[in-house]
Amino acid sequence: MANAEHAELKSSLSEENEASQSLTELETNTQTLEEVNAMAPSFGDEKCFLVEGAEGTETQNKRIMDEKISPIERQLEYLLNKADEFQTQLLWSRECLQNYGFAHIVPMFVQTCQPYFTYLESTARNSNPFRPPLSTYIRTQLLQFSQQLCSRLEQLVLLYASFSFFSLEESDPLSISHFYIGQCQIDNMKLSIFRYCCPTPFLASASTGLYKRMRWNVERQIEGEGEGQTYDSAEFYFLCCEDVIEAADDKDGDGRCEGENTETERESRVERIWSIGRWIQTYPDPDTEDITDWVLCSVPCGQYKQLLSLGSEEPSSCTATDCLLGVLLSQETDGTFGMKT
Template sequence: MASEQWFMGPLPLPCPGETPPTDGSEAGPQPCGDPRWLMSPGRPGDPLEPLLEAPACTPSPEEPLAPDPGPVPTRLPLDTMFSPITEQLRYLLSKADDFQSYLLYSRDRVQTEQLAKAMPTFLQMCEPYFLYLEAAARSVPPIHGALQELVRKGLLEVSQQLTLRLEQLVLMYASFGLVDMEETDPLSSISSFFCGRFSLSPTHEVSIFRYCAPAAYTATRFPRYLYKKMRWNLETTLEPSGQGQHSRVDYYFLCYRDTWEDSGKTLANSCPQIQKLWSIGRWVPLGPAEDDLYSWILCPQPPGDYQQLLTIGFEEPSHMLATDLLVQILTGQAGPARPPSAAGPAAWAAQGS
């Protein structure tokens, strides 16, 4: 088990567009446990500063999760091993609870709107923790050696618990009209948030994003009635060339399709038949041409098809299971991938029948 020096200092908040840090660099006190942290000294009643204090206990991927095998046969209990991780989870969940409490019980509209504007910063504050959990559990080769399946599952369950809580918080603020979740305005909306990254090989890295609410696959809803719930960015580092090292990004999605819409019936007349067919697929770009910058500027959203790789069924997979299935697809364990869809809506209707 790594020493408590993992959690000696708060984490700096990452700036938008930057890769979030994976360990702390400054020492600072842990605000947990002191009821006075809710009020900012010098600014009575302002909830922003204390709510967005960086957590002081995010583990670093550089540190081992468990001691290296050695001559000492003693093993730490699993609860002891996970104690720093669960403490950090409780800290972040308590921050989410504070955001929720201000929303539900505060009568100060200005403060509530300030918290809504601070929501992206709070989501960024959770990113280093997500980075640690997913990288420690999934990276190949594992950062900490051969992790036992029990430990791996424990790390991923913690990641999933925090993901669902943040999603719930954003949805609650959106229900009050304080947060915009429209994907068409990424600069001022929270349509999705980052929740981890791991490596499949030295040249392949996967980043995980969760949509707070189902979003249309494309602005024109083609393929028809397809909605996305998760996105994975697969970044492949290409061989160095004369111009240096390059990378390519492919996009994979967890989507569902409303089968009742294929039947042509109205929602009121087809309630018994409403089902969501879940699948994992890859974004297939249809244009504009990669070398035509002018076309990209004029294009409001690049058109794309959906290459369905795996049909899951009518039950939504958990956040953890969906990523497990993607890993199986990418490593060739889920069988051969289907060819890209070329028939558009007709092909989708046939697949759902």
């Protein structure tokens, strides 16, 4: 029975490698999507409604786009089905808990999904002056695929972690506290996107009440001569949440004093607020040329500078990335991008 389990595991990982290779074939779809997008008017284009039979043209254009997107959607379905298989193996296979190989299934599968995430995010978001922008329909579909796979991977990681195959603690070098969900480049900014599997303390060494849910590594391209692209040191932005206690009046509507309120009523005043902010390093000084502080410092110190409040509802990973890009692009327009004040 153990040999059968091992063979099944080996077969699953072999299929993952084949899936990773097939992702390269999706690159050819980018040019095709651009050609279709250039040929078809945008669904928001008012000219579509000024021509007789425009509704039929719009339906036809949507069908053409769906046909071009279908290979990308099939790849998503394959990855989602593999995640379901790994979950089923864990829950129904009696030998898997003693099988060392099962501890490596999720890390390898998460790594296998990385090229697909990169393809989706870069195709949907990249700005290129030499090609027309994707239509809203295609962009929305690609980002929905990314969101679906991100949510499914998060569920799978949490499930395997609950069986103690690995840790979610960020301080553990063997943990899976977060995973990569794509990369894109807009103008001179390159964003690498990461998703934390659960709310993680913003600082591992101190309790701040802040918990991070996403991280973006933002690199700016340095203009200059020479071959290849050169980027400045990365800046780190986070989607964080914080439990805020709402201020209460001395008396409520029933005339009771605050001290007379029940425990449930006091708990109801705690609200989780979401925001996007930037990591500001305080020690060692990032601008110092003296490397002594860097050598003696085991963990850099920093603080969270809030840039945007998002309210009490947790945004999806795609929505949060849209919000961050809005902030960064507005800062770039104002000439304040990258300032530490």
